[in-house]
Amino acid sequence: MQNPWQTLDVQVVYDNPWMQVTHRNVLNPAGNPGIYGVVHFKNIAIAIVPIDDEGYTWLVGQYRYTLERYSWEVPEGGGSFDDSPLVSAQRELHEETGISAGTWIEVGEIHTSNSVTDERGLIFVAKDLSFGEPNPEETEQLEVRRVRFEEAVDMVLRGEITDGLAMAAILKVKMLMDRGLV
16 A cells, blocks of 8 residues: 655654654645654564463563663564574573573564654574573563463463553463464
């Protein structure tokens, strides 16, 4: 489908190494003038659902500055557009949990808050796990928890996991598992 919006001009109002915010003067689909704010992320979002042979997964807990609250999530982070998403997923999983995986399956794509951002995320399942020491970034004070995968699904349903990427990853993997596809 052809884009019904017309961009008249773009002004950068904020820029840092991770994101850029622009203000745009536009003509909307009806042809009337309007404005649009766009948040452009400079990395791809990566989510990993590691699953062992006993049906357990690993969750990562951390305090999220923007929410001013603690958040349980799957291992996730940003991957450079210069790296393959798989390499970024492997790095993030090991960095946050110390886990490496012999089998990787890309199971989905997500666009987070697509009315204001162009952020794209990819979801991976990691299997055939081996374990080492995590090496989180200095901005990450993480708690890693091993839970039955079904418990992670229940945490989403009870509202204990609210991170959009983590919710999408857990529920998508659950549906794929129920259909015998993962």
